[in-house]
Amino acid sequence: MKNVTGARCTLCGKVVPAEPETTVCPDCGGILDIEYDYEYIRSELGRKPLEQRTDRTMWRYMELLPVEGIGNRPRLRVGCSPLYKAEKLGGLLGIQKLWIKDDGQNPTASLKDRASAMAVVKAEEAGKTTIACSSTGNAASSLAGNAAAAGLSACIFVPARAPKGKIAQLMMFGARVFLVDGSYEDTFRISAEAIDRWGWYNRNAAINPYLMEGKKTVSLEIAEQLGFVMPDYVAVSVGDGCTIGGVYKGFKDLYETGLIDRIPRLISVQASGCCPINTAAAAGTMDWVPQEENTCADSIAVGVPRNPVKALNAIRESNGITVNVSDEEILSAMRLLGSSSGVFAEPAGAAATAGLKKAAESGLIEKDASVVTIVTGNGLKDVNNAIRSAGEPVHIRPEMADLEQYFR
Amino acid sequence: MKNVTGARCTLCGKVVPAEPETTVCPDCGGILDIEYDYEYIRSELGRKPLEQRTDRTMWRYMELLPVEGIGNRPRLRVGCSPLYKAEKLGGLLGIQKLWIKDDGQNPTASLKDRASAMAVVKAEEAGKTTIACSSTGNAASSLAGNAAAAGLSACIFVPARAPKGKIAQLMMFGARVFLVDGSYEDTFRISAEAIDRWGWYNRNAAINPYLMEGKKTVSLEIAEQLGFVMPDYVAVSVGDGCTIGGVYKGFKDLYETGLIDRIPRLISVQASGCCPINTAAAAGTMDWVPQEENTCADSIAVGVPRNPVKALNAIRESNGITVNVSDEEILSAMRLLGSSSGVFAEPAGAAATAGLKKAAESGLIEKDASVVTIVTGNGLKDVNNAIRSAGEPVHIRPEMADLEQYFR
Numbered sequence: 001m002k003n004v005t006g007a008r009c010t011l012c013g014k015v016v017p018a019e020p021e022t023t024v025c026p027d028c029g030g031i032l033d034i035e036y037d038y039e040y041i042r043s044e045l046g047r048k049p050l051e052q053r054t055d056r057t058m059w060r061y062m063e064l065l066p067v068e069g070i071g072n073r074p075r076l077r078v079g080c081s082p083l084y085k086a087e088k089l090g091g092l093l094g095i096q097k098l099w100i101k102d103d104g105q106n107p108t109a110s111l112k113d114r115a116s117a118m119a120v121v122k123a124e125e126a127g128k129t130t131i132a133c134s135s136t137g138n139a140a141s142s143l144a145g146n147a148a149a150a151g152l153s154a155c156i157f158v159p160a161r162a163p164k165g166k167i168a169q170l171m172m173f174g175a176r177v178f179l180v181d182g183s184y185e186d187t188f189r190i191s192a193e194a195i196d197r198w199g200w201y202n203r204n205a206a207i208n209p210y211l212m213e214g215k216k217t218v219s220l221e222i223a224e225q226l227g228f229v230m231p232d233y234v235a236v237s238v239g240d241g242c243t244i245g246g247v248y249k250g251f252k253d254l255y256e257t258g259l260i261d262r263i264p265r266l267i268s269v270q271a272s273g274c275c276p277i278n279t280a281a282a283a284g285t286m287d288w289v290p291q292e293e294n295t296c297a298d299s300i301a302v303g304v305p306r307n308p309v310k311a312l313n314a315i316r317e318s319n320g321i322t323v324n325v326s327d328e329e330i331l332s333a334m335r336l337l338g339s340s341s342g343v344f345a346e347p348a349g350a351a352a353t354a355g356l357k358k359a360a361e362s363g364l365i366e367k368d369a370s371v372v373t374i375v376t377g378n379g380l381k382d383v384n385n386a387i388r389s390a391g392e393p394v395h396i397r398p399e400m401a402d403l404e405q406y407f408r
Numbered sequence: 409m410k411n412v413t414g415a416r417c418t419l420c421g422k423v424v425p426a427e428p429e430t431t432v433c434p435d436c437g438g439i440l441d442i443e444y445d446y447e448y449i450r451s452e453l454g455r456k457p458l459e460q461r462t463d464r465t466m467w468r469y470m471e472l473l474p475v476e477g478i479g480n481r482p483r484l485r486v487g488c489s490p491l492y493k494a495e496k497l498g499g500l501l502g503i504q505k506l507w508i509k510d511d512g513q514n515p516t517a518s519l520k521d522r523a524s525a526m527a528v529v530k531a532e533e534a535g536k537t538t539i540a541c542s543s544t545g546n547a548a549s550s551l552a553g554n555a556a557a558a559g560l561s562a563c564i565f566v567p568a569r570a571p572k573g574k575i576a577q578l579m580m581f582g583a584r585v586f587l588v589d590g591s592y593e594d595t596f597r598i599s600a601e602a603i604d605r606w607g608w609y610n611r612n613a614a615i616n617p618y619l620m621e622g623k624k625t626v627s628l629e630i631a632e633q634l635g636f637v638m639p640d641y642v643a644v645s646v647g648d649g650c651t652i653g654g655v656y657k658g659f660k661d662l663y664e665t666g667l668i669d670r671i672p673r674l675i676s677v678q679a680s681g682c683c684p685i686n687t688a689a690a691a692g693t694m695d696w697v698p699q700e701e702n703t704c705a706d707s708i709a710v711g712v713p714r715n716p717v718k719a720l721n722a723i724r725e726s727n728g729i730t731v732n733v734s735d736e737e738i739l740s741a742m743r744l745l746g747s748s749s750g751v752f753a754e755p756a757g758a759a760a761t762a763g764l765k766k767a768a769e770s771g772l773i774e775k776d777a778s779v780v781t782i783v784t785g786n787g788l789k790d791v792n793n794a795i796r797s798a799g800e801p802v803h804i805r806p807e808m809a810d811l812e813q814y815f816r
Contacts, residue, residue: 056464056488074493076750077513080464082485088559105485105515107750109788149750151496158801165791171798172787174747178811179801186806194811339582342484342515342557379580380517380788383573390579393566393587398594403586403602 003041004066007032007209010309018066020126023207031309032209033249034066038256045257050224056080058114058217064253066213070121073150076107078117079217083225083372089340089353093360097231097370100353101222102343104378108145108169110138110299110349111218111243111376116146116203118214123152123201130155133203134184134191136162137299138377143203144173155200157191159184205242206306212246219250222372223260230260231370235267235359237351238277239300241311243376244268248314264372266320267365268311269355271295271327277305278322281315288312296327296385299348299377321364323355330354331389334379344379344386352376411449412474415440415617418717426474428534431615439717440617441657442474446664453665458632464488466522466625472661474621478529481558484515486525487625491633491780497748497761501768505639505778508761509630510751512786516553516577518546518707518757519626519651519784524554524611526622531560531609538563541611542592542599544570545707546785551611552581563608565599567592613650614714620654627658630780631668638668639778643675643767645759646685647708649719651784652676656722672780674728675773676719677763679703679738685713686730689723696720704735704793707756707785729772731763738762739797742787752787752794760784 006015007022011030016022018034025032045063053060058079059070081103090098106113116139123131133143134157147154154175158167159182170177180187188204195202205211223230230251238244244266254260270278273294280288288308293301305311315322325333330347333354337343345353353373359365379386396402414423415430419438424430426442433440453471461468466487467478489511498506514521524547531539541551542565555562562583566575567590578585588595596612603610613619631638638659646652652674662668678686681702688696696716701709713719723730733741738755741762745751753761761781767773787794804810 074495074749076492077490082515084484084557085482087482102515105513107490107510107513108752109786145746145750145752147750148747149492160803164795167801168791168795168798169752169787171801172743172746172752172794173750174743177801178814179803180806181803182806190804190806190808190811193808197808197811198815335580335582338553338580339556341482342553342555342581344516344553344577344580378517378788379577380786383576383791386580387572387576390576393575393579393585395568395587395589396598398588398590398598400598400601400605403598403605407606 001066001068003036003063005035005037008035020122022209023202031206031307033310034209034213036064036253041257047228047259058117058214061217061220064220066210067121071124073124075117076113076146076149078106078113080221081105083222084341084343086341089336092336092340093357094367095360095371096368099231099372100337100341100343101218101372101374103218104345104349104375108142109378109381110142111215112138112142113146114214114217115205115211116142118210119143119201119203119208120146120150120152122210126201128201129153130198131201131203132156132191132195134188136166139205141166141169144170144175148173155194157187159187205240212242212249212310215243215246216250216253218374219247220254223254228260230262230264231372232264233267233365233369233371234264235269235352235356235371235373237300237348237376238268238270238311239302239348240305241277241307244314245307245310248318263318266314266318267355267359268315268320268322269352270324271297271300271330271351272324273327274301274303275324276303277308277311278324280308281312281322286312297330297347297351299346300351321359323359323364325351325354325358329358331385333357334386334389337375343375345375346377346379346382347385349375349377409474409476411444411471413443413445416443428530430617431610439614439715441718442617442621444472444661449665455636455667466525466622469625469628472628474618475529479532481532483525484521484554484557486514486521488629489513491630492749492751494749497744500744500748501765502775503768503779504776507639507780508745508749508751509626509780509782511626512753512757512783516550517786517789518550519623520546520550521554522622522625523613523619524550526618527551527609527611527616528554528558528560530618534609536609537561539609539611540564540599540603542596544574547611547613549574549577552578552583556581563602565595567595613648620650620657620718623651623654624658624661626782627655628662631662636668638670638672639780640672641675641773641777641779642672643677643760643764643779643781645708645756645784646676646678646719647710647756648713649685649715652722653715653718656726671726674722674726675763675767676723676728676730677760678732679705679708679759680732680734682709682711683732684711685716685719686732688716689720689730694720705738705755705759707754708759729767731767731772733759733762733766737766739793741765742794742797745783751783753783754785754787754790755793757783757785
């Protein structure tokens with residue numbers, strides 16, 4: 001890959017070659033970060049060439065991705081999700097210029113498709129035909145879907161308590177699903193052992209630096225959709241830290257390539273019931289402390305984040321701000337997004353907007369700010385919480401008198 | 409509208425002006441069909457101009473749509489759903505050239521978004537600020553979502569037995585939901601009375617000829633995505649008849665405009681437990697007979713179809729074929745789509761593929777045929793049936809011995 005120079009450890013700074021199976025730092029075990037030759041990329045990538053590309057997927061930004069190409073296997077259409085100008089919601093939140101990036105409009109209905117699509121291509125590069133992870137959430141379903149499209153096998157390890165609906169989705173995509181009679185810790189451990197034993201490709205996010213390179217395409221799209229005029233802020237919900245790390249990486253790449261002239265300040269939103277990253281960021285330390293997982297937003301309920309370093313760097317380097325939100329604020333943001341803009345978000349997907357509302361109300365961000373809020377997953381993924389949030393319909397008998405009374 | 413000549417009754421042939429609130433035929437009550445000036449359209453629309461359009465929504469085919477424009481209100485990104493080349497699934501079904509049109513990748517996750525987006529624009533043309541329908545299904549959620557985006561109010565009438573999850577989705581979009589203590593018949597009647605009484609815009613499919621004009625954009629896209637080289641067959645699931653009517657209308661428009669040189673034969677797929685349209689079509693009569701609604705595919709469980717005339721015409725005029733499928737065949741097709749292609753379909757969305765499988769196996773269609781199968785809705789809409797279909801995961805203890813045994 002002419003555009004990639006190596007993989008640098010986020011802890012000790014060691015640089016190793018970027019192979020498809022490059023995992024954590026051989027010296028200190030730190031998470032790696034893929035590095036690029038921005039001078040080379042600058043000579044290849046500009047606004048004009050981009051405009052002329054007909055590829056309407058995340059792969060349209062090939063020069064900024066750690067792959068030679070994506071081969072000939074079938075792919076789901078990942079990326080190029082809509083960016084909606086949200087005047088009504090902006091008015092309600094008191095924000096002058098607001099856009100919603102609806103990443104629930106991906107094939108398996110979450111931003112994770114960007115990471116899984118990348119993982120599948122890297123697995124093929126490594127000559128693997130099976131790819132594995134431990135998860136019951138969006139990572140698992142996106143891996144199962146993207147692997148199925150490409151004709152790869154997926155092995156997914158889930159703790160026995162996993163909800164049936166989520167398992168059904170995995171099974172529909174033909175994944176081998178192993179229901180592990182134990183805790184999530186047990187499940188992760190057995191998945192790691194099995195990956196070693198059978199040599200499968202590893203899609204566990206903390207181990208694989210390429211996943212974030214897939215996720216960063218959300219920022220490349222936001223920039224292109226805004227004509228490379230950057231908003232002041234980008235709000236994103238934060239769980240294990242991989243997504244905000246990817247969001248930052250995308251903007252950093254564009255900045256280094258000269259395609260944008262500043263990096264938006266990131267608004268890192270966590271649930272009040274589970275906010276180890278924001279707590280550390282607010283205290284200005286890298287020493288985060290594990291927390292319990294008390295929130296309805298399951299996709300960001302991560303008490304022991306796997307990517308705290310990249311997340312904390314992203315917040316600090318973007319001069320970002322942190323906001324924590326209650327479950328009530330999250331459920332209320334779901335209603336706001338739906339009723340003002342026709343966007344149905346899962347709780348974790350609406351958390352960013354909940355945080356934005358709070359930041360605007362408390363004066364943390366300026367009234368004339370321009371903001372993009374990212375919706376990371378679709379509400380159909382979690383209908384139970386939608387029911388909690390939705391409120392009650394109007395009951396009537398099939399008689400006009402009842403309706404007349406209601407409208408009076 | 410320079411491109412529209414009028415609205416013709418599908419029963420008596422009377423032509424009336426195409427106003428936004430044009431409803432059924434004033435003489436006989438028949439459903440109307442919007443008619444175009446194809447000569448004019450031919451002078452305006454060609455492959456080259458289309459190629460250069462950057463609009464990646466259903467509105468890119470403006471010359472073939474019954475609107476002057478879509479105004480300045482915000483819109484969801486409807487249409488331009490992916491068309492996947494499905495070699496693996498084709499191999500499994502014994503079909504040489506197969507594509508999947510995944511219309512579950514629309515904003516509210518079904519093809520109905522095309523109709524609702526059109527309804528919202530026509531409501532605005534008519535100067536209405538409220539739009540109404542009776543339904544609990546995809547029509548209702550797509551209306552609620554598309555109306556919310558545009559800042560219109562939606563009133564939705566649902567029978568009291570409607571599932572809570574579906575109501576939650578409607579409420580999230582800020583629709584006024586009226587839970588009617590009565591049958592679906594009662595619900596429809598009170599909605600019609602209320603629409604009359606308060607002058608709302610009517611999105612009930614049998615009454616409003618524009619909805620089908622929205623739906624037909626699925627065919628315009630299929631044609632463009634295939635470079636205007638038509639497949640031999642297009643398979644589509646059929647309930648009240650509006651969707652297959654729209655699919656046919658799209659191809660007919662393209663044929664009349666000279667953009668394609670033949671109309672694909674339609675494969676009309678209904679559930680064996682509810683197939684009044686296919687039964688009439690197979691008997692070569694327009695006299696369909698109401699049936700019970702015995703199928704898990706709720707979106708096509710329509711015993712009294714509202715658009716039988718257009719559906720039966722579509723089947724006959726395309727030299728189409730009819731196939732009925734059992735619930736088991738539908739659930740099996742869901743697994744096939746998911747595991748071979750990474751496409752998660754709701755039961756009604758998979759029915760077309762189930763019918764295609766049956767048609768291929770029984771020799772109804774040729775082995776070297778080229779086929780597009782349309783997936784009309786996403787499986788996340790109906791997780792319960794996915795659970796029914798999915799099968800059981802593998803149970804293990806968190807010990808390698810269990811895995812070793814499984815793989816032996």
